[in-house]
Amino acid sequence: MQRRHTVTAATAVTALVASIGAAQLLPGAVPAARAAGLVPFSDCPDLLAHYRAELRASATPYGFGDSGSPITLDGEVAVSSQAGGTARSGADATGPVGPGSTGTNLQEQGVDEPDLAKLRDGRLVVLARNRVQVLSAEAQPRLLGSLQLGGEQSYGGELLLVGDRALAVVPGMTIEPQEPEQGDDLRRSTYHPGTPTTRLLLLDLSTDQPHLLEEATYQAQYVSARLVDETVRLVTTTRPVVPAASIYVPGPAAERKSLATNQRSADALTLSDVLPQVVRRDAGGAVLERGDAVDCGDVSHARRPRGASTLLVTTLRPADGLASSDDTAVTTDGDLVYASEERLYVATSRWGTVGPIRAPAGTADSSAAPGEVTTELHGFDISSATSTSYLGSGSVPGYVLGRWALSSHEGALRVATTRAPPWDGERTEQTSSMVVKLAERDGALVETGRVEGLGKTEQIRAVRYVGDVAAVVTFRQTDPLYLLDLSGTPRVLGELKVPGFSTYLHPIGDGRLLGLGQDADPDGRITGVQVSVFDISDLSSPSLVDRLSLGHGYTPALDDSRAFSYDPDRRLAVLPFSGYHPDGTWQESTSALGIAVDSAGRLREVGRLPVDPATPPSRVLVDDDRVYAVGDGGVVAGEAASMLRTGALVFGG
Numbered sequence: 001m002q003r004r005h006t007v008t009a010a011t012a013v014t015a016l017v018a019s020i021g022a023a024q025l026l027p028g029a030v031p032a033a034r035a036a037g038l039v040p041f042s043d044c045p046d047l048l049a050h051y052r053a054e055l056r057a058s059a060t061p062y063g064f065g066d067s068g069s070p071i072t073l074d075g076e077v078a079v080s081s082q083a084g085g086t087a088r089s090g091a092d093a094t095g096p097v098g099p100g101s102t103g104t105n106l107q108e109q110g111v112d113e114p115d116l117a118k119l120r121d122g123r124l125v126v127l128a129r130n131r132v133q134v135l136s137a138e139a140q141p142r143l144l145g146s147l148q149l150g151g152e153q154s155y156g157g158e159l160l161l162v163g164d165r166a167l168a169v170v171p172g173m174t175i176e177p178q179e180p181e182q183g184d185d186l187r188r189s190t191y192h193p194g195t196p197t198t199r200l201l202l203l204d205l206s207t208d209q210p211h212l213l214e215e216a217t218y219q220a221q222y223v224s225a226r227l228v229d230e231t232v233r234l235v236t237t238t239r240p241v242v243p244a245a246s247i248y249v250p251g252p253a254a255e256r257k258s259l260a261t262n263q264r265s266a267d268a269l270t271l272s273d274v275l276p277q278v279v280r281r282d283a284g285g286a287v288l289e290r291g292d293a294v295d296c297g298d299v300s301h302a303r304r305p306r307g308a309s310t311l312l313v314t315t316l317r318p319a320d321g322l323a324s325s326d327d328t329a330v331t332t333d334g335d336l337v338y339a340s341e342e343r344l345y346v347a348t349s350r351w352g353t354v355g356p357i358r359a360p361a362g363t364a365d366s367s368a369a370p371g372e373v374t375t376e377l378h379g380f381d382i383s384s385a386t387s388t389s390y391l392g393s394g395s396v397p398g399y400v401l402g403r404w405a406l407s408s409h410e411g412a413l414r415v416a417t418t419r420a421p422p423w424d425g426e427r428t429e430q431t432s433s434m435v436v437k438l439a440e441r442d443g444a445l446v447e448t449g450r451v452e453g454l455g456k457t458e459q460i461r462a463v464r465y466v467g468d469v470a471a472v473v474t475f476r477q478t479d480p481l482y483l484l485d486l487s488g489t490p491r492v493l494g495e496l497k498v499p500g501f502s503t504y505l506h507p508i509g510d511g512r513l514l515g516l517g518q519d520a521d522p523d524g525r526i527t528g529v530q531v532s533v534f535d536i537s538d539l540s541s542p543s544l545v546d547r548l549s550l551g552h553g554y555t556p557a558l559d560d561s562r563a564f565s566y567d568p569d570r571r572l573a574v575l576p577f578s579g580y581h582p583d584g585t586w587q588e589s590t591s592a593l594g595i596a597v598d599s600a601g602r603l604r605e606v607g608r609l610p611v612d613p614a615t616p617p618s619r620v621l622v623d624d625d626r627v628y629a630v631g632d633g634g635v636v637a638g639e640a641a642s643m644l645r646t647g648a649l650v651f652g653g
Contacts, residue, residue, distance in 0.1 A: 044271055044296040050331070051274035054308040055242060055266035061258035063244040064266075096509035096568035102161050103621040105506075105565050107403060110341050112227040114158030114169055115562050117619045117630040124621070125166060125205065127157050128632045129651050132168055132203060132210050137623050140647030141635050145209035149201060160227050162318040164206040165213070167232060170199040171222040195241050196221035200234070202322050216280040216322040218293055220312060224337035226344060231385050233344055234314040237333040238276040240269060275299075276312050276329075280322055294327040300390050301331040309333035311346060313380055315388045326387040330378055336400070340408035342383040347406065349375045349399035373399045375417055377406075396436055404504075404561070407465035412448065413438045414486060416463045416472060432456040435470055437490050449489040454482055464505035464513065471513060471536065475501035476524055481515075483539045493539040498547075500530055503558045506566055506573075511537025512545065512601050514573060516557055516564060519549055528552045529577070533601040545601035550593065553579035556618055567622045570640055571597045572606065574627055576617040589613070592620040592629035592636070594643040607643030611636050 041047035058065035100106040103119035117126045123144065124135040134145040149157070149170060157170040174195045198218040203210045220236035245261040247254045271292065278293040294312055311334045315326040334346035350373065374395050381389040398417030400406070405416040415438065420431035434452035454460075455474025462473040468487035474480050481502075483494040499522070502515030515532040529552075533545040557563035557575040566573045577593040590613040594606035611617050615633025622640060629636040634650040 040297050040300055047296045047299060048269070048271050048274065050301070051240060051308050052266055052269055055240060055269065056263050058308070059259060059262040059266055061255040061262070062246050064242055064262065095507065097507045097566065098568045099565050099622070103565070103623065105562055107338065107561070108340050110228065111339050112160060113562065114160050114167075114225050114227075115619065116158065117621060117628075118159055118161045118166075119621055119623050119628075120161055123205075123208075124623075124628060124630070124635065125159060125161065126630055126635065127159050127168060128630075128634075130157075131651075132159070132166060132201075133651060134205065134208055134210055135635060135649060137626070137628065138647075139626065139637055141628070141637050141649040143649060143651075145207070147203065147210040147212065149199075156222075158225070160225065160232060160318075161205070162227065162230055162232070164204065165318050166203040166205050166210065167225075167316075167318050168199075168201040168203065169222060169225055169234070170201065172197040172199060174219075195219055196238075198222040198234070198236050200316075200322055202318055212283045214280065214282055214288070214322045216278055218312075218314075219277040220293070220310075223334050223346065226337065226339040226382075228339070228341050228382065229385065230317060230319055231382075232316040232318060233339070233380075233382055233388060234316060235334065235337050235344075235346055236276065236312050236314070238310045238312065239333070240274045240308055242266060242269065242273075271296075274308065274310070276310055289323070293324075294329045298327055299329040299331065307331050307333075311378060313344065313346075313388050313390075315382075315386065317386065328380065328388045328390050330390055330393065332376065332378060332393065334378060336403050338403040338406040338408075339382065342381065343408045343413075344380040344382045344388070345406055345408075345413070346378045346380075347375055347400055347403075349373060372397060373419065375400050375415070377413075377415065379413075391440075394438070398434070401460060404463050405460075407470075409465065409467065409486075411439060412486075414465060414470065416460060416470070418460045418474075430457075431459070433458070433460045433472070433474055435472065435484060435486070435490055437486055449486075451484055451490040451492055454492070455480055461501045461503050461517065462505050462515070464507070466507055469536070469539065471505055471534075473502045473505070473515070473517075475520075481534060481542055483536055483542055485539065494536075494542045496534065496542040496544065498532070498544050500527075500532075502532060504561050504564060506564065508533070508566060508571070508573075508597055508601075509568065510599075510601070511535060514566070514597065516555075516575070518558075529555060529558070531573070531595055531603055533597060533603060535601065546603045548595065548603040548605065550577060550605075551579055552582050553577055555593075563619055565620060565622050567640070570622075571599075572622065572640060573597065574620040574622060574640075576611075576620055576629065576631075577608070578613070578616050590616045592617055592627060592638065592643065594627065594640070606641070609636060609638040609643045609645055 100112055104113055104115045122137050124137045126133045130149050132147045136142045160167045198220050200216040202214045204213050218236055220238040223235040225232055225234045242265050245258050247258050276293040279290045280288045282288055310329050311332050312329045314324045316324055335348045338345045377394045379391040381391055396415055398419045400417055407414045416435045418433045433454040434450055437449045439446050439448045458474035458476040461475045464471045470484040470486055472482040481496040482492055485491050485493050500518050500520040502517035504516045506514045508514045513534045519527045519530040521527055529550040532547045535543045535545050555575050555577045564575050573595045575593055578590045579588040590611045591608035593608050596604045596606050611629050615631045617629035617631040619630045621628045625640050627638050627640050636648045637646050638644055
């Protein structure tokens with residue numbers, strides 16, 4: 001196969017248009033881990049034949065079914081070769097955790113995460129209004145420079161800072177034109193649902209005015225990215241976009257004709273249709289490379305491959321440009337990313353789309369009930385600065401609420417899941433949660449222990465791993481906080497039941513956790529946002545130190561930990577907060593909220609930095625003695641000690 005090729009500036013073509021358009025556990029026996037026997041495709045014809053066959057098999061008279069499917073080995077869902085590498089923990093059992101070097105609240109210290117706003121060297125870099133905005137980080141912020149990202153208005157874009165460069169990641173969608181309808185029994189519009197794209201823009205920030213160095217567009221859906229030292233891992237997924245006929249006049253003959261049409265479409269796919277594509281351009285628009293984003297030989301599959309989706313991990317060194325130093329792919333898909341400094345995991349929770357999990361001979365029967373939710377895990381070794389190695393895939397019962405369900409520590413991967421989906425009221429009565437501990441041994445991911453039966457009839461709302469300890473919050477009417485010892489065979493050491501629940505837990509030092517979540521009455525009805533402090537210094541007897549009600553309202557920190565920040569030196573937690581009337585009919589206030597925690601763990605509201613409700617903040621960053629409430633409409637600055645406003649800047653259109 002001929003991979004993407006380099007193009008000189010003299011052969012530049014028209015620029016590619018890119019339209020922009022807590023953690024959990026599960027009970028139930030998990031099969032013993034087995035090596036997945038993952039191998040690369042023998043050649044490009046072999047790979048193309050696989051994708052064609054899988055799409056042909058998923059063809060229906062109405063289009064194409066879901067091609068995402070589990071990695072399998074001899075008919076089993078494999079829990080296979082990979083594991084949690086030895087990564088430095090973000091905190092020990094007693095130490096407080098502050099933000100990372102660019103101001104973002106991180107899951108793992110040393111692993112930076114893309115975000116909407118970053119702080120560095122007295123400057124605030126913000127992605128807003130489809131521009132990268134560079135501001136002075138001072139009492140009265142000033143706009144130092146701004147760069148339009150191009151394309152249409154984008155949503156969901158994120159930033160990483162690498163040295164004196166910024167990497168902007170902008171998800172988008174290209175909409176394919178439809179052919180005119182035919183006047184027969186088929187709706188021959190050959191409907192294209194559109195192709196997700198991921199644009200990368202590499203910007204020079206050595207001066208206050210950012211300028212474009214390179215741009216790369218992947219025909220792939222953005223999942224997430226991580227930065228370790230100066231190496232970025234970009235995670236995307238791709239599913240072939242196949243022109244699909246559908247029935248115009250119902251009937252058996254029309255169904256047969258439509259099915260045959262769609263099967264022929266699958267058979268006609270080319271390599272560029274099934275593999276993710278990339279176009280890279282210089283600042284002037286000249287094409288530097290174009291073609292497949294990964295070589296056929298770098299795509300792995302199980303011995304019995306299934307599925308037509310491609311999970312791609314692209315290794316980039318922004319200091320050297322946007323040419324990838326390595327591309328690794330697997331025939332599957334992914335929803336969320338967790339990374340330590342040496343391992344990266346991509347997880348997907350499947351809602352009843354996979355068959356029973358059959359335990360290998362000699363193990364307890366762990367067959368999943370029809371429609372069982374499962375979570376697939378795909379592991380990658382990222383210890384090299386220039387390459388990424390696929391290690392293997394696995395599956396555990398239940399679903400994960402988010403990336404905080406995963407943790408890599410001292411060679412073990414810990415995964416928390418809940419069995420029944422939250423909307424399945426009937427099965428919720430029998431659900432519970434678990435934490436599974438897995439280790440890498442002889443090329444396999446082997447279960448070394450578990451704790452199950454947590455929070456029966458409840459769903460997990462938050463998980464925090466602190467070294468060998470896991471704090472797990474479940475909720476239905478009350479909030480059981482479980483403390484687990486994961487140092488050997490996992491076991492529950494302590495439990496605390498309090499009203500309401502936490503959706504995020506944060507170590508604040510002295511053996512204490514700060515919990516952000518919701519208050520609830522004895523019947524489980526939500527009554528407002530609350531912050532709690534838990535003393536977990538005695539793992540066998542956790543206690544509630546203090547609780548502060550914030551009133552009726554919403555904060556994005558309930559769902560996204562990057563919206564929360566804690567300054568250990570000031571013992572100050574900050575977050576965006578929008579209050580509203582108890583009946584929910586109108587908004588009372590929008591602010592950046594500061595909460596102080598004294599040496600005894602008592603909570604006190606420092607103040608509320610007011611923000612225009614028309615442009616509510618999505619992030620609050622702390623920089624020395626100042627705080628910055630950042631939203632798409634602008635930035636409001638204030639004093640950290642009092643949360644009193646010192647200045648503001650409104651972004652232009």
